Amino acid sequence: xxxxxxxxxxxxxxxxxxxxxxxxxxxxxxxxxxxxxxxxxxxxxxxxxxxxxxxxxxxxxxxxxxxxxxxxxxxxxxxxxxxxxxxxxxxxxxxxxxxxxxxxxxxxxxxxxxxxxxxxxxxxxxxxxxxxxxxxxxxxxxxxxxxxxxxxxxxxxxxxxxxxxxxxxxxxxxxxxxxxxxxxxxxxxxxxxxxxxxxxxxxxxxxxxxxxxxxxxxxxxxxxxxxxxxxxxxxxxxxxxxxxxxxxxxxxxxxxxxxxxxxxxxxxxxxxxxxxxxxxxxxxxxxxxxxxxxxxxxxxxxxxxxxxxxxxxxxxxxxxxxxxxxxxxxxxxxxxxxxxxxxxxxxxxxxxxxxxxxxxxxxxxxxxxxxxxxxxxxxxxxxxxxxxxxxxxxxxxxxxxxxxxxxxxxxxxxxxxxxxxxxxxxxxxxxxxxxxxxxxxxxxxxxxxxxxxxxxxxxxxxxxxxxxxxx
Amino acid sequence: xxxxxxxxxxxxxxxxxxxxxxxxxxxxxxxxxxxxxxxxxxxxxxxxxxxxxxxxxxxxxxxxxxxxxxxxxxxxxxxxxxxxxxxxxxxxxxxxxxxxxxxxxxxxxxxxxxxxxxxxxxxxxxxxxxxxxxxxxxxxxxxxxxxxxxxxxxxxxxxxxxxxxxxxxxxxxxxxxxxxxxxxxxxxxxxxxxxxxxxxxxxxxxxxxxxxxxxxxxxxxxxxxxxxxxxxxxxxxxxxxxxxxxxxxxxxxxxxxxxxxxxxxxxxxxxxxxxxxxxxxxxxxxxxxxxxxxxxxxxxxxxxxxxxxxxxxxxxxxxxxxxxxxxxxxxxxxxxxxxxxxxxxxxxxxxxxxxxxxxxxxxxxxxxxxxxxxxxxxxxxxxxxxxxxxxxxxxxxxxxxxxxxxxxxxxxxxxxxxxxxxxxxx
Numbered sequence: 001x002x003x004x005x006x007x008x009x010x011x012x013x014x015x016x017x018x019x020x021x022x023x024x025x026x027x028x029x030x031x032x033x034x035x036x037x038x039x040x041x042x043x044x045x046x047x048x049x050x051x052x053x054x055x056x057x058x059x060x061x062x063x064x065x066x067x068x069x070x071x072x073x074x075x076x077x078x079x080x081x082x083x084x085x086x087x088x089x090x091x092x093x094x095x096x097x098x099x100x101x102x103x104x105x106x107x108x109x110x111x112x113x114x115x116x117x118x119x120x121x122x123x124x125x126x127x128x129x130x131x132x133x134x135x136x137x138x139x140x141x142x143x144x145x146x147x148x149x150x151x152x153x154x155x156x157x158x159x160x161x162x163x164x165x166x167x168x169x170x171x172x173x174x175x176x177x178x179x180x181x182x183x184x185x186x187x188x189x190x191x192x193x194x195x196x197x198x199x200x201x202x203x204x205x206x207x208x209x210x211x212x213x214x215x216x217x218x219x220x221x222x223x224x225x226x227x228x229x230x231x232x233x234x235x236x237x238x239x240x241x242x243x244x245x246x247x248x249x250x251x252x253x254x255x256x257x258x259x260x261x262x263x264x265x266x267x268x269x270x271x272x273x274x275x276x277x278x279x280x281x282x283x284x285x286x287x288x289x290x291x292x293x294x295x296x297x298x299x300x301x302x303x304x305x306x307x308x309x310x311x312x313x314x315x316x317x318x319x320x321x322x323x324x325x326x327x328x329x330x331x332x333x334x335x336x337x338x339x340x341x342x343x344x345x346x347x348x349x350x351x352x353x354x355x356x357x358x359x360x361x362x363x364x365x366x367x368x369x370x371x372x373x374x375x376x377x378x379x380x381x382x383x384x385x386x387x388x389x390x391x392x393x394x395x396x397x398x399x400x401x402x403x404x405x406x407x408x409x410x411x412x413x414x415x416x417x418x419x420x421x422x423x424x425x426x427x428x429x430x431x432x433x434x435x436x437x438x439x440x441x442x443x444x445x446x447x448x449x450x451x452x453x454x455x456x457x458x459x460x461x462x463x464x465x466x467x468x469x470x471x
Numbered sequence: 472x473x474x475x476x477x478x479x480x481x482x483x484x485x486x487x488x489x490x491x492x493x494x495x496x497x498x499x500x501x502x503x504x505x506x507x508x509x510x511x512x513x514x515x516x517x518x519x520x521x522x523x524x525x526x527x528x529x530x531x532x533x534x535x536x537x538x539x540x541x542x543x544x545x546x547x548x549x550x551x552x553x554x555x556x557x558x559x560x561x562x563x564x565x566x567x568x569x570x571x572x573x574x575x576x577x578x579x580x581x582x583x584x585x586x587x588x589x590x591x592x593x594x595x596x597x598x599x600x601x602x603x604x605x606x607x608x609x610x611x612x613x614x615x616x617x618x619x620x621x622x623x624x625x626x627x628x629x630x631x632x633x634x635x636x637x638x639x640x641x642x643x644x645x646x647x648x649x650x651x652x653x654x655x656x657x658x659x660x661x662x663x664x665x666x667x668x669x670x671x672x673x674x675x676x677x678x679x680x681x682x683x684x685x686x687x688x689x690x691x692x693x694x695x696x697x698x699x700x701x702x703x704x705x706x707x708x709x710x711x712x713x714x715x716x717x718x719x720x721x722x723x724x725x726x727x728x729x730x731x732x733x734x735x736x737x738x739x740x741x742x743x744x745x746x747x748x749x750x751x752x753x754x755x756x757x758x759x760x761x762x763x764x765x766x767x768x769x770x771x772x773x774x775x776x777x778x779x780x781x782x783x784x785x786x787x788x789x790x791x792x793x794x795x796x797x798x799x800x801x802x803x804x805x806x807x808x809x810x811x812x813x814x815x816x817x818x819x820x821x822x823x824x825x826x827x828x829x830x831x832x833x834x835x836x837x838x839x840x841x842x843x844x845x846x847x848x849x850x851x852x853x854x855x856x857x858x859x860x861x862x863x864x865x866x867x868x869x870x871x872x873x874x875x876x877x878x879x880x881x882x883x884x885x886x887x888x889x890x891x892x893x894x895x896x897x
Contacts, residue, residue: 225535
């Protein structure tokens with residue numbers, strides 16, 4: 001995976017020429033072909049089977065862990081007094097954060113006319129969907145008596161009592177729920193024309209019927225495209241403030257509390273930057289092997305990876321800046337509890353988590369100042385994994401260190417996760433990757449129609465010749 | 472790797488050519504290889520005045536809207552309406568549930584506080600605007616519509632791959648088969664194809680039946696829930712999840728092997744007297760029941776007379792805790808529970824301590840009212856010990872007097888003080 005062999009370098013930044021977003025000699029038909037054949041191949045690559053077997057096993061572990069939790073109670077976790085929010089909430093914030101890149105790429109980069117997004121948006125969106133599913137699961141199971149989770153929904157319970165809408169936890173439910181729904185629609189709407197492609201290429205009746213059903217009878221009519229493009233643009237415009245709101249609201253869960261280390265106004269922007277950072281980290285982790293495995297190097301090009309690494313550099317540095325600001329303010333505010341909380345983070349009982357976080361999130365991305373690193377597959381892949389680790393630890397630091405030592409020393413307590421906690425975390429990765437691998441196998445991994453629309457004109461016109469030969 | 476494609480193209484499928492009987496004509500289809508040809512052709516068809524026709528392409532072709540004459544869609548307005556409805560819905564939901572339907576004090580904040588409601592209003596606005604965009608787009612496009620006559624054409628399958636098409640429907644008022652065909656043939660496309668209306672093949676029966684049964688079954692729980700909601704039942708509530716109903720602990724009247732007598736419940740300590748049996752001890756009826764020889768006592772029990780000021784002070788304190796919530800600090804009946812009950816429209820009729828009827832009650836009777844309650848007033852005998860009940864009774868008497876005090880009740884000094892204040896005010 002480390003070699004650059006087979007890579008075409010389209011990363012030069014000569015302002016006079018537009019860098020190609022599809023490299024190699026491709027026309028419309030061959031773009032369709034290269035995406036569709038992944039889903040049409042009778043058997044996926046061996047690596048897919050291996051990855052799928054591992055993911056499904058992890059998913060099974062998750063199922064067992066959840067059942068064990070439900071039948072026994074939250075005592076199987078390491079949560080204690082005062083740390084009532086253990087791994088479950090750490091994982092929730094982690095997964096929601098990851099879920100941010102998908103819609104960010106789809107929506108914000110779309111509005112900014114960053115055409116390179118077309119190569120990666122589809123599977124970044126898929127990643128969002130599965131990440132938000134993982135995220136949504138955790139608050140659901142962490143309430144202990146999960147059969148009462150419906151108390152979070154806007155329906156009266158058996159005492160005719162409604163939820164308390166002035167609580168950030170309710171805002172959170174609405175934010176994440178809306179985010180999931182809108183992301184799902186965005187993903188699906190974007191996929192309709194590609195599902196129609198799959199329908200029209202289908203060789204078996206079952207495939208034809210299934211893809212046909214989900215393609216809704218798309219015929220590519222110009223009038224349909226007209227409204228479709230408008231709808232897509234509007235969705236992007238709606239999703240943009242939504243993306244920014246979701247992690248802000250997640251941060252309110254903390255910022256609206258009185259706890260030292262949580263009760264700060266920097267939290268919303270800092271969470272959003274972190275979310276984008278972690279999201280791109282995960283996209284990178286997935287994109288590098290996926291393009292290799294499914295032969296999509298000409299669509300997800302070196303330039304895509306390089307651009308993402310630049311975003312990682314920027315957002316990583318923003319996160320680092322936020323860490324510094326927190327420290328500065330804790331000193332500048334003159335509030336001894338704040339100061340204690342932050343000194344405690346760096347030098348207290350969880351110092352190791354703090355320094356893992358700083359190393360992974362602030363130091364690692366600095367590699368991307370160098371073009372050599374930005375264009376090395378190996379460096380990109382490894383750095384992206386570090387980003388994921390770092391961002392998980394960031395949430396650990398925020399949740400655990402503040403809860404474990406608040407105002408009164410009498411209420412302090414050390415948190416240690418149990419094996420069940422750790423297996424549940426691993427299991428959530430199983431859920432994520434199972435979903436993602438199924439997506440890679442059965443759905444259009446790259447937005448075929450969108451790619452065609454941004455292809456260089458001469459390649460589009462080349463369709464005739466190539467199509468002729470194929471027919 | 473290109474085998475599947477080849478297979479697709481070669482897959483035997485009822486070609487349009489092979490149909491024997493003539494069927495109703497749907498329209499004429501012409502294929503293009505270049506988007507530029509498509510654009511040029513669209514302009515010509517547009518200029519020929521057709522209305523029921525469309526161009527089909529694998530991706531949105533730049534400039535085609537003008538070439539066909541597509542007017543801007545009204546979709547943005549639908550989105551606006553959706554967003555507005557979401558905003559209003561979010562606002563009303565929070566206002567109605569937390570302010571009207573079940574008003575609920577949280578941290579002493581107002582029931583309705585807009586700033587705290589904004590996040591949810593915002594999310595609802597986005598959500599419904601997005602619904603408007605997606606469902607509005609699908610509705611305007613007439614999707615889902617799984618059948619289209621052009622799907623019968625083998626060539627048309629490449630519309631989602633690399634070919635461009637124009638299809639003019641026979642339903643168009645200007646459609647004349649021969650002339651229209653001539654027009655289409657004059658465009659830079661490939662051979663013109665007749666698209667016939669053949670009706671669509673239904674999905675397999677099995678799917679339909681299974682789907683129907685599943686849909687009916689899915690409604691069943693809803694129907695049951697609705698029925699349960701609107702009907703009354705004498706049966707106890709169903710508890711699918713037995714929270715803490717079953718606990719491994721000793722309960723009264725149960726057997727337990729731990730004790731020699733096999734009972735979980737321990738007998739009371741030797742000499743214990745049940746509360747209702749105090750009189751059996753031949754004890755002071757006056758003190759415990761407020762009665763002397765079966766009549767309400769009119770005096771304080773003997774044993775409390777030693778320290779009356781201390782008793783009154785204790786009574787003042789206990790009254791503030793146990794009685795003031797309903798009766799008010801001054802006993803006039805304006806306690807917070809009473810005020811709230813008025814607010815909720817379910818007034819609690821509380822008596823004032825200085826009402827004539829109450830003033831006429833004997834001391835022992837007042838004691839009994841506290842011990843056992845009266846009409847809608849609950850008993851406090853369980854919560855307030857006997858001595859404290861007498862303390863409250865004596866304090867109630869004090870309240871009764873203070874509420875109806877006259878100048879004659881004042882001391883010389885107080886009268887002088889009052890005089891001084893009065894003249895000071897003038």
